[in-house]
Amino acid sequence: MVTQAPAKDTEEVRRLKETVVTASRILDNEGIYDYVGHVSARTPGAQQMFITPHLRELSFREVTPRDVVTVDFKGNKVAGGLRPPQEIWIHICIYRARPDVNCVVHIHPEYCVAMGVAEEPILPYYVTGNVFIKGVPLFKEPDLILTEALGERLVKTLGDYAAVNMKWHGVSVVGSSIEEACIATIKLEQAARIQALSMAIANGRPIQPLPPTSNTITPEFIHSTAGWKYYLSRL
Numbered sequence: 130m131v132t133q134a135p136a137k138d139t140e141e142v143r144r145l146k147e148t149v150v151t152a153s154r155i156l157d158n159e160g161i162y163d164y165v166g167h168v169s170a171r172t173p174g175a176q177q178m179f180i181t182p183h184l185r186e187l188s189f190r191e192v193t194p195r196d197v198v199t200v201d202f203k204g205n206k207v208a209g210g211l212r213p214p215q216e217i218w219i220h221i222c223i224y225r226a227r228p229d230v231n232c233v234v235h236i237h238p239e240y241c242v243a244m245g246v247a248e249e250p251i252l253p254y255y256v257t258g259n260v261f262i263k264g265v266p267l268f269k270e271p272d273l274i275l276t277e278a279l280g281e282r283l284v285k286t287l288g289d290y291a292a293v294n295m296k297w298h299g300v301s302v303v304g305s306s307i308e309e310a311c312i313a314t315i316k317l318e319q320a321a322r323i324q325a326l327s328m329a330i331a332n333g334r335p336i337q338p339l340p341p342t343s344n345t346i347t348p349e350f351i352h353s354t355a356g357w358k359y360y361l362s363r364l
């Protein structure tokens with residue numbers, strides 16, 4: 130049921146839809162997206178979001194900005210020919226609760242999932258992991274986020290963190306921009322991979338995460354245009 134008019138096709142809207150698709154391509158190129166991930170962006174000035182479509186009817190390489198679906202914050206599709214992904218409530222509930230968030234990435238990366246299954250907190254053991262210096266909370270419900278109630282509970286666990294790890298499932302990462310959330314997602318999986326390797330090599334000996342006071346690569350640099358340009362250049 131359509132409850133709101135779709136956003137006008139402005140330059141900003143076109144850029145956001147294009148960047149949503151680019152972010153999904155970057156994440157796929159880094160091996161962590163596949164056909165069950167999704168990326169969304171908040172629609173400026175509306176209770177709506179732009180989200181990559183469900184890939185049931187279209188193969189990943191065929192997706193263009195025109196295929197990006199618009200969904201309102203009640204869960205209704207407002208525009209777009211394809212269906213949205215199943216877990217729209219992840220995105221909707223985060224946007225409703227976090228006005229600072231303009232992009233949500235939901236994917237199922239292997240090392241993050243392994244950390245979640247082991248109930249091992251993901252901590253920065255590598256310089257670029259320090260974008261998650263506050264930590265990454267763990268959500269322990271096994272089901273896909275197919276209802277508003279589950280979405281609300283996920284958001285409760287996310288709180289004001291930049292990401293939530295979802296046991297047996299995946300991660301949801303947020304950012305003030307699409308570029309920020311995309312880079313943070315790559316850095317989160319990288320952090321989990323390095324942590325898993327470090328723990329395996331240490332073989333039971335305690336390992337120490339990056340001290341919060343260390344003089345290291347700043348989150349500002351990690352989220353500067355350098356990161357986005359780098360991953361873009363690898364496509």
Ligand SMILES: [Zn+2]
Nearest residue numbers: 216235298299
């Ligand atoms: Zn999922």
